[in-house]
Amino acid sequence: MHDVSQRIVDIYDELTRSERRMADTILQAPDLVAELSATSLAARAGVSKATAARFFRRLGYAGARVARADARRSIDRDGREPEWRARFGTPRVSQAQHLTAEVQNLTRTIEQIRSDDLDSAIRAFALAEKIWVVGFGENYPLAHFARALLIRVKPDIRMIPIGGFSVPEEFASIRASDAVLALGVGRRTKSLRSVMASSRKADAHVTFITDQIAPVSEDAASVTLRCRTKGAGAFDSVVAPVSVLTYFCSSLALRIGEPALARLEYISQIHAEWAELAGDDF
Amino acid sequence: MHDVSQRIVDIYDELTRSERRMADTILQAPDLVAELSATSLAARAGVSKATAARFFRRLGYAGARVARADARRSIDRDGREPEWRARFGTPRVSQAQHLTAEVQNLTRTIEQIRSDDLDSAIRAFALAEKIWVVGFGENYPLAHFARALLIRVKPDIRMIPIGGFSVPEEFASIRASDAVLALGVGRRTKSLRSVMASSRKADAHVTFITDQIAPVSEDAASVTLRCRTKGAGAFDSVVAPVSVLTYFCSSLALRIGEPALARLEYISQIHAEWAELAGDDF
DNA sequence: CAAGAACGTTTCAAATCTGATCCTGAAAGT
DNA sequence: ACTTTCAGGATCAGATTTGAAACGTTCTTG
Numbered sequence: 001m002h003d004v005s006q007r008i009v010d011i012y013d014e015l016t017r018s019e020r021r022m023a024d025t026i027l028q029a030p031d032l033v034a035e036l037s038a039t040s041l042a043a044r045a046g047v048s049k050a051t052a053a054r055f056f057r058r059l060g061y062a063g064a065r066v067a068r069a070d071a072r073r074s075i076d077r078d079g080r081e082p083e084w085r086a087r088f089g090t091p092r093v094s095q096a097q098h099l100t101a102e103v104q105n106l107t108r109t110i111e112q113i114r115s116d117d118l119d120s121a122i123r124a125f126a127l128a129e130k131i132w133v134v135g136f137g138e139n140y141p142l143a144h145f146a147r148a149l150l151i152r153v154k155p156d157i158r159m160i161p162i163g164g165f166s167v168p169e170e171f172a173s174i175r176a177s178d179a180v181l182a183l184g185v186g187r188r189t190k191s192l193r194s195v196m197a198s199s200r201k202a203d204a205h206v207t208f209i210t211d212q213i214a215p216v217s218e219d220a221a222s223v224t225l226r227c228r229t230k231g232a233g234a235f236d237s238v239v240a241p242v243s244v245l246t247y248f249c250s251s252l253a254l255r256i257g258e259p260a261l262a263r264l265e266y267i268s269q270i271h272a273e274w275a276e277l278a279g280d281d282f
Numbered sequence: 283m284h285d286v287s288q289r290i291v292d293i294y295d296e297l298t299r300s301e302r303r304m305a306d307t308i309l310q311a312p313d314l315v316a317e318l319s320a321t322s323l324a325a326r327a328g329v330s331k332a333t334a335a336r337f338f339r340r341l342g343y344a345g346a347r348v349a350r351a352d353a354r355r356s357i358d359r360d361g362r363e364p365e366w367r368a369r370f371g372t373p374r375v376s377q378a379q380h381l382t383a384e385v386q387n388l389t390r391t392i393e394q395i396r397s398d399d400l401d402s403a404i405r406a407f408a409l410a411e412k413i414w415v416v417g418f419g420e421n422y423p424l425a426h427f428a429r430a431l432l433i434r435v436k437p438d439i440r441m442i443p444i445g446g447f448s449v450p451e452e453f454a455s456i457r458a459s460d461a462v463l464a465l466g467v468g469r470r471t472k473s474l475r476s477v478m479a480s481s482r483k484a485d486a487h488v489t490f491i492t493d494q495i496a497p498v499s500e501d502a503a504s505v506t507l508r509c510r511t512k513g514a515g516a517f518d519s520v521v522a523p524v525s526v527l528t529y530f531c532s533s534l535a536l537r538i539g540e541p542a543l544a545r546l547e548y549i550s551q552i553h554a555e556w557a558e559l560a561g562d563d564f
Numbered sequence: 565c566a567a568g569a570a571c572g573t574t575t576c577a578a579a580t581c582t583g584a585t586c587c588t589g590a591a592a593g594t
Numbered sequence: 595a596c597t598t599t600c601a602g603g604a605t606c607a608g609a610t611t612t613g614a615a616a617c618g619t620t621c622t623t624g
Contacts, residue, residue, distance in 0.1 A: 020295075247377070
């Protein structure tokens with residue numbers, strides 16, 4: 001069966017308020033389930049231990065002990081369970097099912113984002129001298145997308161990694177006046193962690209976009225935006241991350257105001273001029 | 283004060299389960315608040331009328347009537363569409379507005395896609411020898427994303443354009459047994475049209491993903507999938523295209539079946555092996 | 565205007581949720 | 595062996611939630 005975080009996400013909609021408090025604190029740091037007692041988890045979530053006990057039974061475990069044992073096992077084989085394996089059992093996903101899942105992802109994600117988190121991130125990005133967009137592996141397309149939006153609003157957006165250049169050399173020029181957009185949806189790599197750590201060490205602002213399952217290393221990021229990515233089909237969905245990025249960049253543009261507007265118009269004008277020429281692939 | 287959706291988002295965490303059911307159904311179609319009665323909204327959400335009444339009072343309205351009146355006013359105000367220039371006047375697009383817009387995009391898009399269109403595209407892609415993913419300019423991130431999904435399912439996925447290579451030379455090897463995924467959301471370039479034309483001339487299957495505004499060049503593509511991309515903020519939304527791509531690739535994976543599964547597991551295995559080494563940026 | 569329908573509101577009892585308290589058992593210390 | 599301690603489980607009473615039904619109100623229709 002699934003691991004603890006997965007079980008929580010599965011039945012999240014059905015949880016009561018106190019149970020949701022439990023669920024949230026656990027999703028923030030799933031590893032704690034293995035370390036802490038159910039009692040202290042309850043304290044952490046601000047609910048009674050009775051609720052905690054019930055909660056674990058609600059997740060389908062025989063009791064809190066069993067849950068903890070399972071959590072430990074999940075951590076041991078940290079190599080993640082291939083969930084898509086199970087999804088191949090189902091014959092087909094209907095368009096309706098897909099739509100429902102996506103809407104849920106969006107709704108849950110955006111509802112749960114704290115606007116003051118977003119505000120502080122936007123402030124940092126608006127003032128930043130340079131912006132670094134970081135996305136390894138499967139996050140690379142997301143990074144590309146984010147950069148495409150940001151470059152319309154601010155002039156100096158750099159991508160990591162980029163075209164075979166060595167990361168540390170590129171990254172050496174990061175300053176405290178910079179802001180970093182770190183993308184860690186799905187498989188998170190050591191390089192991402194390294195870049196984020198270096199960024200913090202350089203006192204740069206770090207906004208981290210990730211999924212609900214990711215453990216939160218307290219001060220790894222200045223702001224963490226969690227997205228729900230449960231897909232109905234064979235793959236997880238990045239719709240929520242994409243949407244959050246869009247909203248973020250859009251808000252950033254509005255926040256910056258006139259300079260961003262001027263920039264957008266300038267770009268539009270260049271497009272118009274070039275359109276008269278033969279090649280227009282840009 | 284805020285509009286209905288905004289109020290819901292504001293207190294979402296505090297809602298009880300039934301109230302959340304109400305909240306979810308409303309957030310998925312906020313316009314209905316103005317049209318439908320509180321009673322039918324309750325029915326739609328699967329809760330009692332009493333709950334619906336309480337819910338609106340919970341949102342800060344004097345009663346359901348008042349809420350409905352407010353919803354009507356919100357829609358009237360929303361009627362005139364702000365151009366992206368005008369959007370800079372507004373203080374900020376609320377999370378609720380953004381969410382509403384995104385959900386609308388998704389719903390409209392996916393509902394409207396004909397499943398036999400999709401099926402024929404999937405069939406072509408399943409049988410294709412090589413697959414070409416084409417995305418110029420702002421569609422490049424989308425192309426990257428599509429390729430990332432497809433490469434998990436089939437072995438020979440090629441991207442156009444790629445890293446400074448000349449397009450015609452690369453594209454010369456297209457065959458009738460190939461399939462092309464053409465991405466034309468937003469600004470469409472001449473190069474895209476050229477590539478699509480060449481593809482058709484080579485008798486390859488062409489699936490074209492674009493937005494609603496695109497002109498319908500009848501036989502430019504074998505299958506055309508239209509996405510709604512109207513954004514609430516400064517930028518258009520690619521959530522719908524991303525979602526369609528995800529659904530398409532997911533269905534493709536399920537359609538291919540065992541070989542795709544084997545491939546996915548092989549990839550997962552390689553990931554696991556490499557994870558033990560230092561650098562894991564792939 | 566009267567009758568009726570649809571709707572929203574209120575009431576109330578049942579269902580559910582939740583925390584305080586108590587109980588059991590295991591582990592560690594004496 | 596006895597005590598202590600701590601975690602989990604069970605119980606129960608109080609609080610909250612919830613739907614059914616009764617009750618007004620508004621609107622339509624004849």
